[in-house]
Amino acid sequence: MKIIKSTAVGAFLSIGMLTSAFAAECIAPANPGGGWDFTCRQIGKIMYDIKAVDEPIQVTNMAGAGGGLAYSTVVNERNTDPDLIIAASSATTTRLAQNAYGGATADQVRFVGAIGAxxxxxxxxxxxxxxxxxxxxxxxxxxxxxxxxxxxxxxxxxxxxxxxxxxxxxxxxxxxxxxxxxxxxxxxxxxxxxxxxxxxxxxxxxxxxxxxxxxxxxxxxxxxxxxxxxxxxxxxxxxxGFDVVAVNWRGLYIPKGVSDEVFDTWADRLAKVAASDQWKQAMVDNGLAPFTKVGGDFQSYVDGLVSEVAQLSKDIGVIQ
The missing domain is CATH 3.40.190.10 (Periplasmic binding protein-like II)
Structure with a gap:
């Protein structure tokens, strides 16, 4: 397992460097490049640029088990960290629904929102x-x-x-x-x-x-x-006439053990990114469509999606 840390604005840090200069950390559950890394770096950078946070957000790449390593780390080691956000996508909820994270379930974290897809x-x-x-x-x-x-x-x-x-x-x-x-x-x-x-x-x-x-x-x-x-x-x-919304959304989850106030703060920050000109341009540049579900609305969406994917996966024999 290789962990790479950097700021969202691009300067790489050594593993042992103190991180007190950072307002928060975003874990990308994969190596640099790709969707989860993009989510952390773009959202983190824009949060700082629009002053939704006071200091740059550190990005940590934590590849392993298709996102499972990051998930278990958050659940087992950082469950009450208020300054931690983690990149997620439709792949996250699909793997949770199919029990691909070694017994972990979607209710062990809190899904903050998605702002593009x-x-x-x-x-x-x-x-x-x-x-x-x-x-x-x-x-x-x-x-x-x-x-x-x-x-x-x-x-x-x-x-x-x-x-x-x-x-x-x-x-x-x-x-x-x-x-x-x-x-x-x-x-x-x-x-x-x-x-x-x-x-x-x-x-x-x-x-x-x-x-x-x-x-x-x-x-x-x-x-x-x-x-x-x-x-x-x-x-x-x-x-x-077919009531289906199926998109590869880009979003965040946070540890479950944080307060409702922390959850609402991150949801508000993410909503500000979604409304920004910088994010609208990032979507155009990267082929994403508007898809904004933040806070409790998004958590409800995730709960429904996980349930549906789990049932479909059973019906076709992917899981028991």
Missing amino acids: DPGVIVVSADSKFQSLGDLVDAIKADPGSVAFAGGSAVGGFDHLKPLMILQRAGFTDITKIKYIGVDGGADAITQTIGGFTQAMTGDMSEIVGFLKSGEVRVLAVLTEERVPGFEDIPTAKEQ
């Missing part, structure tokens, strides 16, 4: 006979074996679960009949679909933008509350 999408090739999400769902209900999905996650991962959520909302219960092929990343998944090896792709908006602009694919639905800025011609699943 990579929207989930359901995509077909440009020449597909399916013109809407309803067309696709109707075809599956009539003949479940006629449609195969490709996605960039393994069986039971978030890409696999997205179409299952949609089908459950449509009243289709035998989800074990749904064909899903997990490949190595979203680009491979969309290539499978363009090539006709699968009839649809389930993934994230950032993975398909290039293919969309080149005219190779049609997006049947984006899995957000509202249409995505810059892609206003793509309808949501909700407006097509």
Whole structure:
């Protein structure tokens, strides 16, 4: 396990250096680069830039067990630390729902909020006979074996679960009949679909933008509350009658043992980041869509998501 510490503004520190100069610490449960590291560094930097905190926020990279090492460290060693925030995403809640963190549960921390997301999408090739999400769902209900999905996650991962959520909302219960092929990343998944090896792709908006602009694919639905800025011609699943919001959100959790006052303080700081011009630009620069759920509203969202993912994972045999 390698732990790398730095400030959110980029200067690296030795492991043994005193940290009293910092207002707080953000743990990124992965090595530098990638989504969790981005969350800590961007949110931490903007919090300081807009004076939501008085001093720079230290970033600690704590890779291990797909986020599990950081989670267990927070729960077991830093449960009452009021100056600690931890980067999280949809992968965090999916792994908790599937018991991938060695028995840890989502109620052992407090989820503060999410302020941006990579929207989930359901995509077909440009020449597909399916013109809407309803067309696709109707075809599956009539003949479940006629449609195969490709996605960039393994069986039971978030890409696999997205179409299952949609089908459950449509009243289709035998989800074990749904064909899903997990490949190595979203680009491979969309290539499978363009090539006709699968009839649809389930993934994230950032993975398909290039293919969309080149005219190779049609997006049947984006899995957000509202249409995505810059892609206003793509309808949501909700407006097509399927009440599913499935996004790879970017957010934070904190130790469970802190006070409600500490929770509210971090929620307020995160809300200020969400409202800032700096964060709006960061979302544009990194292909994220607005997705702001902060405080108790977000905790309720997480609780519901974990419950749904756990049940779906049982239904398809990923967990017992």
